Amino acid sequence: MSMWNQLVTLLRGSAHEAGQSVVDKRALVILDQQIRDAQAAQGKARDDLATLTARRRLIEKDLDALTAQRGKYEASARAAMQRGDMDLAREVAERLASIESEQATKTPQIADMRGAEDRIRGIIKQSDGKIQALAREVEVVRANESVQKAQASVAASYGGTISSMGSAADSLKRIKEQQAIRDEKFRASAELEDMRTGADLDAKLRSAGLLEGSSSADDILRRLSGPQDGGEATRLPGAEPRALPRE
Template identity: 35%
Template sequence: MLNKIMTALRGKAHETGQAVVDSQALRILDQEIRDAEQHLKASKTELARLMGQRQINSDKAATLEKKIDELEQSAAAALEKGEEQLALEVAERIVALSEALDAEQHIVAEFDTSIESLRSAIRNTENQLRQLKQQVSVVKATESAQRAQSAVAARHSGQNSAMGSAMESLERIRERQALDSAQMKAAEQLSAEESGSELETRLKAAGIGASDRKADDVLARIKARKSAS
């Protein structure tokens, strides 16, 4: 049981860590790009150092080649004058310088290999960084668009909620007004019953009791008076 609990805790810690990484993904990516750019800068610095050192050894080799050419001319001149021993000494010097030249040329060749390898790595890294930055730009644009869409959706949801609440409030007002209207009509009816006006209205409607004078009745009465006179 304890092992299961520890496993669950490790799983929870992993999920929490992953959630933090996910929430900071773009920030982490930006930092990783900056780190890669720093490494690229360091590589270019190292390339410049190698190229400088290669140039030094190349200059040494060129100097040795020049010196060997001069000595070979000197040895030839000594032989022409019959200075065999002198020519031999010059030849020995040429051998020593040639060995030094071979060493310098070997070093220069190794520098050339390292420089070309580093140059290739720098080119590849620059291409990858350029492509990565382009992709990050697209990702950031998509992220911004999605945040905007999320905000619009949230506002739309809020508006729908507000409209629903407003409609509910309007319906409650209408119900209250209908109730108030019914109560006022009931009060008027009770008042009419108490005063007797409601009873007179009902008798009048039944044709009982006093009725309203009509124009025809008045005209008939005037005609009757005129005929009597």
């Protein structure tokens, strides 16, 4: 195969592939249009069936009229023959022959038309079922397509989301560490300040009741249980009188 033929084949293959790709991407749109076209064809078939039924009913009415005429003319021919008027009887007989010929033509037409109506009605019913099944299948495919697009979107963003979450978690960990360091720095600074001013030592002395102006809970209870207004002191259970220093 020459190079030119290979290039032509490649172009044809590429065009087919591109066209197939376009068709695949727009498959649901194409199917929707095909369903609409089929429904329109079904509507035309129903209209044709209605027309055929109407014509058949008109022929049946004509046949009923011919049957009524045949009965009337048969009675007239018999009456003419009874009167001996054979010319009139022949004329009526000729009319009867025409009616019977027309009846013989229209009777099979009605049967054929009824058969055609039944066939068309069956085809319409079958086509309706196929169209409905195709429409339901298209809806299922459309729903699956929507779900898969959503899944693809989630999958595409999943990696970036996980990476972002990891970065955020690392940032949160660093912030907590920085806050913990600042808390320790504040605590250490306060301790150094207490040591510099002696506040830590004062706190220890105050807790031991050795700092002037400080009283423990027991001291307060003893004071309250001492003599009031020259009366005898009320001794609380478990509270011993505190020895006063000598002058």
